[in-house]
Amino acid sequence: MVHSESELPMPTYLRRRGHTWFFRWKFPRSLAHIGFSGELIRSLKTTDFRVARRRALNLVLRLEAMTTFEKLPSRAELEGLVRGWIDDCIWRHEVRLATTGIEYLDRPEIERMGEEDARELDGLFRRLADRFADREKAAIGRSLAGDAPMDRYRPIVESAASEIGVSVDPRTVAGRLYERGILRGYATLCDELRETVVPIPREPAPPANKKPAEGVSFDFSSFWDDFEKHKLALQEWKPDTAANARGSINLFNKINPGATVSRLLSEPIATNFKTAMMQLPRHYARGKHASKPIDQLIAIGEKLRPADRMQKGTVNKHVANLKEYWDYLVSQKKVPADLQNPFGGLHIPKAKGKRARDERYNWPKSLERQLFESPLYTGCASIHRRAKKGEEIHRDALFWMPLLARTMGTRESEICDAFVGSVKTENAEEGAIHYLEIVDGKDSGSTRDVPFADIVLNMGFMEQRVIGRDPDEPLFPELIPQGPGLRRSAAFSDRFAYYRRAIKVYRPRIDYHSFRGNVETDLKNAGSAFSTAWIDELIGHESKFRRSEGERYTKAILLPILRRLVNSISISVDLSHLRYSGRRGVPASDRDRALGRFKALAEREMDKKRSQ
Template sequence: MATAEQLSKARVRALINDCFQELRSEAEGHSYVYSDPDRERHEQRRMIDEQLVDLQQQIAGGRFKPEVETIAKGVMASHGINAELSRGVWRDILEGVARALSEQARLSEFRLRDRLADYTPTDPIFAPSSQSTEAVAPENLWEEPPQTSSGPTVKDAVAAFLAAKRKSWVGKTVSSRGSQLALLIEHLGQDRPLSSVISQDMRLYRDGIQRLRSRHHVGASLTFIGRQTDCVEHRIHAKTALIHLETAKTFFRWAVSEGYIERSPAAHLSVEKPKVQKAAKARRPFTSDELKRLFSCSFFTGCKSKGRRYLAGDVIVKDAQYWLPLLGIYTGARMGELVQLHLADVQEDAPIPVIAVTDLGSGAIGSGTEKHVKSKAGVRTIPLHPDLIALGFGDFVRQRRKGKQAAKRLFFEIPFGRDGQASTAYSKRFARLLDAVGLSDRALVFHSFRHTVEDALRNAKEPQYVIDRLIGHSDGSVSSSYGEGVSLEIAAQSIRGMKLPISPREVLAGA
C-alpha cells in the first residue's frame, strides 16, 4: 500500500498517466451515430470546447469541481492509496486528473474528424514516450516516467521569433507583439514542445482572447483565464482580438518557414471582423483662420524666454518646436519623419535645398538615432519651400552642424519615446501648443499639416502622381515602379506652386 510520503511528483505523474489511459479507452470505445451528422458534430465540438474552457479555469484557479475529485479518489483507491495526503500532493493529483480529462476531450474532438488515424496527446505529461499502453500496476507506480523532447518549446520558439523580428520591427512593435505572445505562451505552456500544438489548442486561444477584459493588462499576476470576463460589455474590441490572433498566426507561419513545425495550427482560424461604422473624420486639414492663430502665437512671433514660451515677448527661439510645425506645413512630411531627421539628411546649400526621408544611417534600436520609414514609397527627397530658407532654416541647420552637440540628429533635443517612436514625445508637446492657442478640435493634429499640403497641391492642379511622390504614397500601379520617377526640379516647382490656405511667412512678417 502506498503512503503519502511515497507520492513524489514523478509517482503522481505515473498515476495520472494511468488515469488518462482509462479515459482514453473510454473515449476510443465510444461510437457516434448521427441522424444529422454536420449539425450534431458541430454541437459535439461546441460542448467539447466548453468542457476544455471549464477545465482550464479549474486548473488556473486551483478549485476543482466534485466530478474531478470523484475521479481522483477513484484513481487513488484503484492503486491502494488511502493515506491522508498533504494539500500540495492532493492538488497535484486533482490538476493531473483535470489535465487527463482535457486530453480526453481533445481526443474526442479528434475522433469527430478522423476515426482511424493514430492520436498523439498534446499535453507533455501524456506524450507517447512517457505513457504506457497498459494500466500502471501499483508496484510500478513509482518509476520515473522517461522524458521526451520534440523540437523547441513554445517559450524558446517565441523568443527566437521576436529576436529575428527585432531586425525589421521598431521597438514599439517588438514590445506589443511580445506582450500578445506572452498570452499565447501562458495558454499553451512555456515548456510545451511547439510541435505538439494542434488546431484545437488554437481554437481555445482564439475564443479566450475574445473574452479578454478591456483592461486585461492591469494585474500582471493574473493568468490568461483570469484575464477573461463573462461580461460582454467589458471585453476587448473584436478588432483588438483580431490583432492578437494575427500575431499568433504570423508566429506560426514563421515557425513553419524555420522548419520547427510542418503546418500552422492556426492557419484557418479567424475572428469575425467588426462592422465598420461611419464616423467623423479622425483628422482634417487646417483652415486659414486656424493656421493664422497657430503661427501668430508666441512660439513663432516672440516669447518671454525659452522657458516661458507661452507668454508673449521679444525672444524668438528657433529650435525644434519652432521649425517642426513650419516644416510640417511646407513639406507635408509625417511628424516622425521630421523628428528623426539626421543632419546628413538635410542639404540646405544645394542648388535645390532638400530634406531626405530615408532609413540610411540609422543607429541601433534604443540609441536615439534610429530611423524608420513607413513604406518603400515613403523613402523620398522633399524640396524645401523658399519660405523656409527665407525664415532662416538653412542658417539653423548650419549652426547645428557647428554646435558642440552636433550629433547625428537635427532635432536632438526631442527624445525618442520609450516605445521607440521618434514622434511620441513631440506629439504631446504639439497637442499642448494647439490647446494653448484655442485649437481644441481633436481632429486637428500634426498630421493635419499633411492633409493641408495634399489639398494645397490639388488646388494647384498638380497631378496625383506628383502629389504621391511628395507625400510618400504609392498609387499601387505597376508603372509607378518603373523609371526614376518625378524629377527633383518638377517636385520643387510643385512645392513652390502649391496653394496653401495662408502663407505662414507672411503671418510671421506681419506679426
C-alpha cells in the same frame, strides 16, 4: 472589357530597357546566409506588356514557392475548402427558396415591397443573372490570366476567405493561391446557381473532423524570446519594433493567461482575443488603466464610444504579430505544419471612402489658425512658458515640426529622426533646391526626396539647422532618443500634445499626422494642376501611378515639380513676421548657443521624468 497598358497595375518586378521587358526579383534577406543575395534580372524576350506581365507573374510564383518558408496548401486541401464554401452558398440559397420561394430578396425586403412586386422583381433579377453570368465568367478568366486586375473581385474573395478561415494576403504565395482558388470557385458558383435542379452527389463528403493537436500542449508564449531574436537576427525587426511586438504577446497573455497551443486549436481563443481587444479602452496600457485587470478594462471600454476604444489598425497589428509567431513555430517544427493557423482570417479590412476619412480628421482651418497664431509663433513669455503670450520666439523642434508637416506632408519619424546629412541640395535650372532625403521610412513607398517649402526656407531653416553643422548630427538634437529603438519622435509627440492642450486646440483624432491629410487634400483640390503620381510621390504613398511616372524622370526633373507642389500649399495665417533677417547661406550667429540651450533643457526634463 479591354484594359490598356496604363490601366493595368505595374508590378515592381517589371522593367523596360529600350523596347524589351525584363524581370527583376530581389532575393529575400532570409536567404543571404546560404549565398543568395542581390537581384535576379532576366529578359522576358518580349516587347508586349501583357505577355511580359504574364511571364513575370509565372516566374514570381515559381521563385516564391521555392524560397518561401510558409506552408502552401495542397490542391486537394484548397479545392476542398472552396468546394465547402460553394456548398454553403448553395444551401443558403436553397433555404431562402424553401422559406419564401423568392431567390434574391430577404424577408424584410419582401414585406416592405409586397409579395407580388417582390416576385416580379425577383424574376427580373433571375433573367439578368442568366444573361450576365457568361460575361462574368469571361471577366473572371481574364483576371485569372493576368489580363485584367483582380481588384474588382476583392470584396467577394475577402468575404469568402473570412468564411473559410484563410488569409488571402497578396504578399504571400499561399494568399495568392487561395485568392485564385476562391475566384475559380466563384465562377463555379455562378454556374451552379443557374441550375434548375441542384443534383445530390452520390457520396456526400463527410463533415471534416478537427485533427487532435497531439504533442503541442506547451504554453503558447513559450518561444516568443526565440522568435524575437530570430526577427532581429534577420534584420526584419528593429529594437523598437521588437518592443512593440512584445506588447502583442503580453496582451494575449493578459486576456488568455496560460493558454496552450492545443487550447488555441480546440477553442475559439484567437477569435475571442480579437473581440476582447476591440472592447478595450484605446489607451489601456497607460496611466491609471495600466494596472487594472482585463475584466475591468473591458467593462470600462464597453461604456466608451468606438472612437475611444482600441482602433482597428492596432487590432490588426496584434493579430498579425501573433499570426507571424505561429508561422515561426511551424518553421521551427514546434507545431505540425498541417495545423491551420488560428490567427488567419482575423484581419479587419481597411476602411475606404468616407469611413476611412473619419478615422483621422484633417486640421480644420479655424483650428489651424489657432495653432499658428498661438504664442509659439507670435511670441511667448519664455522658453519655459510657451503657451503664455510674450516677446520671445524660440525656433526649436516644437516651432519647426508643425511648419514642416503642414508644407511637406512628412511623417513624424521621418523628420524627428533625420540627420543634418539627410538635407541635400540639388542644382536645377531653376536654382538650388534643398530637400529632405528619406531612406528609412514606414514602408516601401516611404523612400523619397521631399523639397522644403520656400516659406520654411525664408524663416532661416537652413541657417538655423543645417549650414555648418556636422552631417552626422541629428537635425533636432533637443529631441532626446527614447524607447528600445531610441526614436526621437516620441519626445516630440509628448511635447506637441502638451502644448496643444495648453493652448486649447487639442482634439481627438487631430494630431501631427493629420497635417499629411491637409497637404494631400490641398493638392487634390487643386484639380488638374497636379497629377496623382506627383502627389503620391510627395506624400510617400505606393501606387502604380507613382511608379510608372517616377521611373521616367531624373532627380533634376522630379525635384522642381515637387517643389512646385510644396510651394502651392498655403497656411491660413500671416507668418511674414517670422522671416529670417540674418545673412543667408551662413550659419545663424546664435545658432550653436540656441541649440545647446534647447538640448540642455530637454535633458533636464528627461532627468526629471526618470526620477519620478
